[in-house]
Every structure is written in structure tokens, then in C-alpha cells.
Amino acid sequence: MWGSRSPETARRNLLIVIGIAIAIVIYSFGIDQTDIDLRETQDETRQTSVTRALRELLSPDIFDQDSESQFAAVSMQLRCEDDGAASEITAPSGSEPTVVVVTGCVSSGDVITVEGFNFRPNTPAVLRWIPPNGESRPLTPVGTTDIVFDVDSDGHFATQVTVPRIRGEDEAHQIQAEARWGVGLPFASDTTHLVIEKMIETVLTALMATTLAIPIAFAISFLAARNLMKQVSVPAGNVFVGVILLPVGWILGTMLYGAVGQFGVELGSGELFNGATAEAAAPAVLLLLASVAGGVKRRQNVAGTGISVRLRVFGLNVLMVAVGIFVFGVLGGLALTASEVLDSGFLATFGNALGTIGDIIELTIVGVGGLVGAVMLSSFSANLVQHTLKDLRGIESHVAGFVLGGVMGAVILGLVALFGTQGALLGLFAPVVTAILGAQAAAALYTYVFNVDKRAFNVTKTQATGRLIASIVGAVIMFVIAAEMLDLSRALVQGRLPAEDTFRFFGVAFPVRSFIGKAMLMGAILSGIMGALSGVHESIPVGMTIYNGSRTILNAMRSIEPLIMGIVFVIWVGVGPFAGVLALGLHSIAALGKLYSEQIENIDNGPLEAIQSTGATRLQTIIYGVVPQIIPPYIAFTLYRWDINVRMSTIIGFVGGGGIGFILQQQINLLQYRDAGVAMLAIAIVVSVLDYMSATIRERII
Amino acid sequence: MAGVTPPLPSFVCERFMLKIEHLTKIYDNGVKALDDVSFEVPDGQFVAIIGLSGSGKSTLLRCINRLIEPTDGRILWNDIDITSANDEELRLIRRRIGMIFQQFNLVKRSKVITNVLAGRLGYTNQFMSFINHFSKEDYEDALAKLERVGIADKADNRADELSGGQQQRVGIARALMQDPELMLADEPVASLDPATSHSVMKYLELLNKEDGISILCSLHFLSLARTYSDRVIALKDGRIEFDGPAQDIDEVRFKEIYGEDAVRVEIE
Numbered sequence: 020m021w022g023s024r025s026p027e028t029a030r031r032n033l034l035i036v037i038g039i040a041i042a043i044v045i046y047s048f049g050i051d052q053t054d055i056d057l058r059e060t061q062d063e064t065r066q067t068s069v070t071r072a073l074r075e076l077l078s079p080d081i082f083d084q085d086s087e088s089q090f091a092a093v094s095m096q097l098r099c100e101d102d103g104a105a106s107e108i109t110a111p112s113g114s115e116p117t118v119v120v121v122t123g124c125v126s127s128g129d130v131i132t133v134e135g136f137n138f139r140p141n142t143p144a145v146l147r148w149i150p151p152n153g154e155s156r157p158l159t160p161v162g163t164t165d166i167v168f169d170v171d172s173d174g175h176f177a178t179q180v181t182v183p184r185i186r187g188e189d190e191a192h193q194i195q196a197e198a199r200w201g202v203g204l205p206f207a208s209d210t211t212h213l214v215i216e217k218m219i220e221t222v223l224t225a226l227m228a229t230t231l232a233i234p235i236a237f238a239i240s241f242l243a244a245r246n247l248m249k250q251v252s253v254p255a256g257n258v259f260v261g262v263i264l265l266p267v268g269w270i271l272g273t274m275l276y277g278a279v280g281q282f283g284v285e286l287g288s289g290e291l292f293n294g295a296t297a298e299a300a301a302p303a304v305l306l307l308l309a310s311v312a313g314g315v316k317r318r319q320n321v322a323g324t325g326i327s328v329r330l331r332v333f334g335l336n337v338l339m340v341a342v343g344i345f346v347f348g349v350l351g352g353l354a355l356t357a358s359e360v361l362d363s364g365f366l367a368t369f370g371n372a373l374g375t376i377g378d379i380i381e382l383t384i385v386g387v388g389g390l391v392g393a394v395m396l397s398s399f400s401a402n403l404v405q406h407t408l409k410d411l412r413g414i415e416s417h418v419a420g421f422v423l424g425g426v427m428g429a430v431i432l433g434l435v436a437l438f439g440t441q442g443a444l445l446g447l448f449a450p451v452v453t454a455i456l457g458a459q460a461a462a463a464l465y466t467y468v469f470n471v472d473k474r475a476f477n478v479t480k481t482q483a484t485g486r487l488i489a490s491i492v493g494a495v496i497m498f499v500i501a502a503e504m505l506d507l508s509r510a511l512v513q514g515r516l517p518a519e520d521t522f523r524f525f526g527v528a529f530p531v532r533s534f535i536g537k538a539m540l541m542g543a544i545l546s547g548i549m550g551a552l553s554g555v556h557e558s559i560p561v562g563m564t565i566y567n568g569s570r571t572i573l574n575a576m577r578s579i580e581p582l583i584m585g586i587v588f589v590i591w592v593g594v595g596p597f598a599g600v601l602a603l604g605l606h607s608i609a610a611l612g613k614l615y616s617e618q619i620e621n622i623d624n625g626p627l628e629a630i631q632s633t634g635a636t637r638l639q640t641i642i643y644g645v646v647p648q649i650i651p652p653y654i655a656f657t658l659y660r661w662d663i664n665v666r667m668s669t670i671i672g673f674v675g676g677g678g679i680g681f682i683l684q685q686q687i688n689l690l691q692y693r694d695a696g697v698a699m700l701a702i703a704i705v706v707s708v709l710d711y712m713s714a715t716i717r718e719r720i721i
Numbered sequence: 722m723a724g725v726t727p728p729l730p731s732f733v734c735e736r737f738m739l740k741i742e743h744l745t746k747i748y749d750n751g752v753k754a755l756d757d758v759s760f761e762v763p764d765g766q767f768v769a770i771i772g773l774s775g776s777g778k779s780t781l782l783r784c785i786n787r788l789i790e791p792t793d794g795r796i797l798w799n800d801i802d803i804t805s806a807n808d809e810e811l812r813l814i815r816r817r818i819g820m821i822f823q824q825f826n827l828v829k830r831s832k833v834i835t836n837v838l839a840g841r842l843g844y845t846n847q848f849m850s851f852i853n854h855f856s857k858e859d860y861e862d863a864l865a866k867l868e869r870v871g872i873a874d875k876a877d878n879r880a881d882e883l884s885g886g887q888q889q890r891v892g893i894a895r896a897l898m899q900d901p902e903l904m905l906a907d908e909p910v911a912s913l914d915p916a917t918s919h920s921v922m923k924y925l926e927l928l929n930k931e932d933g934i935s936i937l938c939s940l941h942f943l944s945l946a947r948t949y950s951d952r953v954i955a956l957k958d959g960r961i962e963f964d965g966p967a968q969d970i971d972e973v974r975f976k977e978i979y980g981e982d983a984v985r986v987e988i989e
């Protein structure tokens with residue numbers, strides 16, 4: 020029998036057996052670790068409490084009603100001479116509500132029968148023990164857990180209660196009966212009001228978080244779309260120059276555009292008119308606007324690739340962007356002004372909102388300026404030097420590659436290391452980036468030494484393996500060296516920031532910290548090697564690098580739960596809905612960024628090709644070819660995300676993020692399950708209504 | 722680029738606006754789609770490129786405006802080397818080379834007029850296109866181009882509301898906005914019925930005859946090539962199998978190009 024089986028069947032069977040064995044082990048361990056114990060669910064006291072909690076949750080305190088009561092009391096005799104002589108109950112003659120006690124003389128612990136007459140028929144009633152000091156205690160009828168009982172249809176009740184422990188037996192104690200019934204229409208309870216208020220806060224939290232995420236996710240989605248980024252490859256020389264000039268552009272951008280933007284904010288907010296510069300400013304601005312308008316008209320017809328033409332075009336672009344930023348700043352300033360004017364009554368809400376928008380613009384305008392400056396300067400200079408670099412041949416190209424590549428590596432690792440000085444764990448990035456550079460340098464060396472063809476289809480399997488091994492070895496070696504040089508154990512083990520000593524190289528002191536200096540040195544060497552090997556002409560898949568980078572960041576961000584982000588933001592901006600907005604917003608950026616970029620990857624590439632072939636720039640291709648195609652799915656996914664955010668914002672309050680979760684948690688902690696029931700009902704209603712709405716709208720769009 | 726070409730000096734036989742030299746394209750997966758292709762196109766010629774599907778027609782056309790990067794060889798256009806142009810230079814070259822496609826490649830959700838205006842992007846400042854701004858002349862020009870291909874009344878329709886033939890005419894109008902000297906057409910009528918095919922081909926013929934635009938048009942059917950082109954280049958497995966006037970393709974040549982089993986199909 021065994022001999023007749025093929026070895027494949029035997030191996031498959033063996034695999035199945037091993038698989039089952041592993042599954043058994045995993046599940047046994049799982050049952051053990053998760054404390055699964057069904058006896059717990061059978062426990063009597065736990066069942067009573069869960070029944071009570073569920074019953075209260077299912078009787079939410081939604082409505083309230085005005086009520087009327089009838090009171091009646093009977094005095095209790097506690098010290099008796101003729102012990103045990105029970106008096107007969109006789110129905111009172113009047114029509115007033117009356118309480119009668121069967122036993123005339125009682126002591127603590129006795130079960131007595133209390134009877135009531137002439138109460139309002141079919142009405143809930145309670146009994147209370149009122150001692151001389153007036154601190155009444157409710158009396159629970161014997162044999163029940165509910166203190167409320169019903170008056171019968173004749174207005175009579177007879178209820179057995181236990182006499183509580185008594186102090187002050189010489190004085191007058193009373194048993195009081197109260198029958199209470201509602202009058203008029205029911206109205207929303209205080210809990211309901213609170214819940215509605217918090218629910219609005221919750222929905223708005225979700226709205227703000229989604230809104231915050233949309234523009235950022237929109238921008239990122241283009242960088243994380245494979246089909247757009249795949250084509251982007253740039254000659255090495257351009258990459259080197261572009262990266263080197265990023266920080267320079269940032270600094271210049273914050274200086275020029277930041278200043279222009281702030282000037283705009285000041286102008287708009289009227290701060291400027293306090294100073295004397297106001298008269299000079301207005302004409303200057305008008306002049307600027309006019310010259311730009313003239314320039315734009317001329318720009319339409321500018322053609323050619325000469326340096327002077329490029330410089331002129333660049334100058335005009337710089338001006339136009341400056342005007343854009345200026346206008347943006349003025350708008351921000353005007354928003355601030357408006358918020359000061361609209362500070363009362365109904366309009367105050369708008370004023371407040373405008374003020375916030377103005378604040379945001381005022382706070383971010385320098386950063387925005389820096390960003391724009393960095394992108395503009397680096398792309399322009401990269402294009403410009405292309406002219407010079409183009410004519411470099413042979414060894415010149417490799418020397419230029421070595422120099423420019425080296426500077427680029429220094430800049431990159433310098434920035435990474437600077438980032439690393441902000442937190443101990445962030446210091447890890449420097450060795451990691453060094454290792455990545457090491458891997459690439461090693462692969463480049465391998466390719467050079469063994470003369471591997473650059474084109475993928477010409478690379479043999481052995482060569483590919485060899486290159487892979489080379490890059491792994493390079494990465495490991497460089498990681499170890501960097502970890503050693505940068506004193507990584509200090510950050511990892513002791514959790515301490517890098518030391519602040521000065522960087523020295525061959526006895527010369529540099530004005531940077533040694534941590535940063537060493538990192539820059541390693542970056543320069545590795546990147547210099549790569550630059551020397553590649554020269555300045557080899558085309559570098561910059562697009563795929565950006566694609567991989569942004570995908571990694573998005574995935575990492577998505578893996579952090581909003582509740583955990585919420586904890587951090589609560590520490591940062593305090594308890595309240597703002598923390599919730601930030602936490603959900605950040606998570607939404609990651610989630611939407613991924614969804615959006617997948618939509619870009621799904622578009623029809625034909626129109627892109629067509630628009631590209633007309634001589635359009637990349638930006639124009641995206642605006643005319645990509646954007647019209649992605650608008651509908653973007654709207655659909657944004658609605659979907661809002662829907663999810665509403666769901667999440669209902670619980671973000673559990674960690675202090677505001678909204679309904681915040682009061683739900685309080686109610687649960689205080690065992691106010693009837694109130695919690697209202698909150699839960701509200702969540703269920705709002706979530707399902709929004710779910711339905713967004714599904715309907717999405718269906719129509721797609 | 723009016724129809725009149727200046728008289729050439731006697732020592733120059735013809736002015737070649739497009740020269741393809743030893744063009745080779747090997748895709749990343751190792752497929753050799755073009756194998757040492759060389760030919761020259763004089764100003765104002767209508768060239769049909771025929772061949773079985775997979776013979777490299779699309780690859781050839783896309784290499785000319787570098788939608789695909791050639792692996793080897795040179796493409797010279799009015800003495801400019803397209804193959805070594807940098808991004809900016811390539812843009813300036815591309816805007817004088819129109820292209821139309823089998824699938825029309827319009828932005829379906831955009832208006833017809835917007836699709837046509839997109840042909841002008843190479844001449845527009847990209848910060849202006851950010852706010853969707855085109856000059857008034859461009860608008861008038863776009864309407865004139867639509868008028869020319871006979872669908873001015875559709876300017877405000879969404880592109881996907883048009884029939885296939887109409888969409889291809891929008892494609893032609895878009896290419897015309899570029900003020901092209903050369904038009905690349907990649908099987909422009911392969912998705913159209915015979916009657917519509919002829920109407921689209923007639924527009925291309927018109928551009929060639931009236932505006933003097935040189936045309937490189939890949940076609941499935943020899944009959945279309947015969948009707949409209951001055952010259953036929955036949956590709957087979959990425960190599961030029963035939964280059965000459967359409968009348969010279971006899972039964973034997975036909976079988977060489979399309980294979981032994983091929984039967985002539987005519988399109989009226």
C-alpha cells in the first residue's frame with residue numbers, strides 16, 4: 020500500500036498532519052490565554068447584574084414628564100408597654116389618602132404590613148422610612164428587588180416591608196407612602212438633551228477630521244500612485260542638484276514667501292495700518308500685481324530653451340507664486356479682521372470659524388512658503404544644471420557625479436540625523452538610512468565590477484542573486500559601522516539623545532554636532548561612490564523611490580489605531596473634541612491616501628498618454644488627465660471615510676477625544692445604564708442613518 | 722506651415738523632416754518590438770504603417786514622441802535629436818507633433834471643448850492651467866477646430882456622450898490645437914465602422930493636403946492604406962518588410978507581410 024503512493028501524495032499528507040498538529044497547539048494556547056471559561060457566564064450573581072444592566076440599557080431615559088404625587092404617612096410606635104397586642108386594621112372613614120400599619124408596635128427586623136387607602140388607582144407608589152432627623156430611606160417590599168409597587172384599581176395597597184435598623188427609639192418615626200403619576204406630554208429628558216448636544220459634537224468631529232484629511236491625502240495620493248510615479252526617472256546629476264537644493268530652497272522660501280505671506284496677513288488683518296508703512300505698501304503691491312499680469316501675458320508666448328529664457332520664465336513663476344502666497348496671506352488676514360468684527364450674536368460662530376482659519380493660515384504660511392520654495396528652486400536648478408551637465412563626457416561625468424552625489428548624501432544624512440536629535444528612537448533613522456545607502460552603493464559596486472547590464476532583461480539569475488547578496492552585505496556592514504560610530508546603544512538602551520559635542524575631522528572643528536557630522540560623512544562617502552560609478556547621466560527612478568517611501572509612511576500611519584493617536588493628542592492639546600479631530604484626521608490621511616492612490620492606479624491611462632503627447636508638463640497632465648477621472652471615486656471614498664469617522668468618533672471620547680464617547684464612558688463608570696442606553700441608542704441611530712445616506716450617495720456617484 | 726513648400730536648392734533632393742536611424746526597442750521583459758528600423762519621411766508625406774498586430778506599429782509611433790523610450794538608435798526631427806532631448810526640450814518637440822489613438826483617449830468626463838483645449842497645454846503656463854485658464858484666442862481657436870471637424874455644436878457635451886467617430890474627430894481637433902507639423906495616428910479607425918472610418922481618414926487626408934502636415938498612420942487594412950497614403954511601410958516582427966508605394970504590394974508581398982494564411986479583406 021505505502022509503496023504504491025507517490026512521494027508527492029505522501030508529502031502532502033505529511034504537511035496536512037503537521038498543519039493540524041500546529042493548529043491544535045495554537046488553539047489550545049489561545050483558549051488558555053484568553054481565559055475562555057463558560058462557567059463564568061452561568062454564575063448567579065453575574066447573571067443578575069447582567070440582567071439588570073441589560074434591562075436598564077433597554078429602558079433608556081429618553082423622556083421625562085411633569086408629575087404629581089400623593090403623600091400619606093403613619094407614625095410608628097417603637098416602645099410598647101403591652102407587647103405584641105396587634106390592633107385590627109380598619110378602613111379609614113374619610114376620602115383622603117391614608118396609610119395604616121397592621122402592627123402597632125415594632126422593632127428593627129420585623130416584617131410589617133403597610134396598607135394604603137384612597138390613593139390614585141393603578142399608580143406606582145413607594146414607601147419610605149422617615150426617622151426624626153428627616154433622612155428618609157426607601158423601603159423595598161419583601162420578596163422583590165424593585166422598590167416601586169402598584170396601587171390597585173380601588174386605590175388600595177397592602178405591602179410587606181422589613182423595619183430597618185433604627186436609632187433613637189424614643190422619638191417619633193414615620194412610614195410615608197408616595198404615589199406619583201405623570202401629567203401632561205412627555206418631553207426629552209436632560210440626558211437626551213446632553214446626548215443630542217454631544218452627538219452633534221461627535222458628527223462635527225468626524226466632519227472636521229475628514230475635511231482636514233482630504234487636501235493632504237489628495238496631495239499624497241499622487242505620490243503613492245504607481246502608474247504616475249513609474250515614469251518619473253531623472254538623470255542622476257539632476258537628482259543630486261535637486262536634493263542638495265531642497266534645504267536651500269526651503270530656507271529661501273521661508274524668507275521670501277514667508278515674508279510676503281506674513282506681510283499679506285498683516286495687511287489683511289489691518290495690523291499694518293497702525294504703522295507708517297501702510298501708504299507705501301499699497302502702491303507697491305499694486306505695482307507688483309500689474310507687472311505680474313503683464314509678465315503672464317508675455318509668458319504665454321515665450322519659447323525656447325536658452326538659459327536667459329529659462330531664467331525669465333523662472334523669475335515670472337517666482338513672482339506669480341509670490342502673488343499667490345500674498346493673496347493667500349491677505350485672505351487669512353481678512354479672516355482675522357472679520358472674526359474681530361463678527362464677535363457677537365448669531366454671527367459669532369462664523370467669526371470664530373473665520374478666526375480659526377485665519378490663525379491656521381498665519382501659522383502655516385511660513386512653512387508653506389518654505390515648501391513651495393524648496394520644490395521650485397530644486398526643480399528649476401535641476402533643470403538648469405542639466406544644460407551644463409549634459410556636455411560632460413567620460414571621466415568628467417564621473418567626477419561631477421562623485422562631488423554632487425557626495426554633497427547630496429551629506430545633505431540627506433545631515434537632515435536625517437538632525438531629525439534624530441529630536442528623540443532617542445528617531446536616532447535609529449540615521450543608521451537605517453546609512454544601511455539603505457550602503458545597500459545601494461554595494462549593488463552599484465557589484466554592477467560595476469562584474470559589468471552587469473543595466474537593463475533588467477539582460478541580467479542573469481546569478482548576477483541578480485549576486486547583486487542581492489552584495490546589497491544585503493553592504494546594508495549590514497554599513498548598519499553596524501553607523502551604529503558603532505553614532506553610538507546607537509546610547510539611544511536604544513539608555514533612551515538618551517545623541518551627545519552635543521562638536522564634530523571634528525582631521526583636527527578641524529565643524530559647527531555641527533558630532534552625531535550629525537559623522538552621519539554626513541558616511542552619507543557623503545556612500546553617495547559619492549554611487550555618484551562616481553553612475554556619473555551624472557544615468558537615469559534614476561526617482562518616482563519609484565518616492566512611491567515606495569510614501570506607501571511605507573501611509574502603511575505605518577494606518578497601522579496606528581486612532582484611539583492610540585487620540586491618547587497622544589489628548590496629552591498634547593488636552594481633553595476635548597480637538598484631540599479627537601487630530602487623531603481621526605491623521606488616521607484618515609493615511610486611510611484616504613491609500614484609497615485615493617488606488618483610485619489613481621485604476622484610471623484609464625490613455626488620456627494621460629494623449630495629454631502628455633501634446634507637450635503638457637507633468638502637472639498639467641495630472642490636472643487635465645488625472646483629476647477629472649478621479650473626482651467621482653474620491654467623493655465616494657471621502658463619504659465612506661466620513662461614515663467610518665463618525666463611527667470612530669463615537670468611541671474616541673473613551674480616551675478623552677470628546678464627543679458622545681466621553682459621556683458614555685462616564686455613564687458606564689457611574690453605573691447609570693439608563694443614561695448610557697440613551698447614548699447607545701443615539702449612536703445606533705446616527706451611525707445607521709449616515710451609513711444609509713452615504714451608501715445611497717455613493718451608489719449614485721459611481 | 723502653409724501648404725506651399727519653398728523651392729529647394731538643386732543639391733538637396735528632398736527635405737527630410739523625420740529621420741529614423743537604426744531604431745531598436747527592447748521592452749523590459751526582453752521582447753524586441755523594433756529591430757534596427759531606419760527610414761526617412763519628407764515634408765508633407767502621408768505614410769501608412771501596416772503589419773500584423775504585434776509587429777511593432779504602436780511601439781514605432783510611440784518612440785517618435787518618446788511616450789516610449791527607445792533602447793537604441795536615433796530619431797532626428799528637423800535636425801533636432803529627439804532621442805537625446807531633455808524633459809524641457811522634449812516638451813517643446815512634442816507640442817509640434819500631434820497624436821491620435823485607436824481608443825481616442827479623450828478624458829471622458831470632461832467637456833469636448835476642454836478636451837480640445839488640452840491640446841494647447843504645451844503652450845500654456847502651468848500655473849495658469851492650475852486655475853483652468855486658457856486665453857480667449859485659445860477658446861476661439863478650439864471652437865474653430867471643432868468647426869473644422871464638423872462638431873462645433875457638441876462643444877459643451879461631455880466627451881463620452883459622443884459616438885466613436887465624433888470622439889475621434891475631437892481627438893483630431895485636440896491634435897490640431899498643437900499646430901502640429903507631424904501627426905502620428907495609431908490605428909485611428911480600428912475601433913470604427915467602415916463608413917465612419919472613411920470619414921475620419923478623409924479628415925486626415927485633408928490635413929495632409931491642405932495644411933501640409935506630414936502623417937504617419939498605422940492601419941490594419943491595406944485597402945485603407947492604398948486609398949489614402951503616398952507610401953506604405955510594412956513591419957513584420959519589428960523589422961521593415963516593405964517600404965514603397967501601396968500599388969507595389971502584390972499577392973506575394975502581401976503574403977510576406979501578413980503570413981501565408983492571410984486572405985485579403987477589403988473595406989469599402
Ligand SMILES: Nc1ncnc2c1ncn2[C@@H]1O[C@H](COP(=O)(O)OP(=O)(O)O)[C@@H](O)[C@H]1O
Pocket residue numbers: 748749750752753754772773774775776777778779780781
Ligand atoms: N509595454 C510592453 N511591455 C512589454 N512588451 C510589449 C509592451 N508593449 C508591446 N509589447 C510587445 O511588443 C511587440 C509589439 O507591440 P506593438 O508595438 O503594440 O504592436 P502593434 O501595435 O503592431 O500591434 C508585441 O510583441 C508586444 O507584445
Ligand SMILES: [Mg+2]
Pocket residue numbers: 778779780908
Ligand atoms: Mg498597436
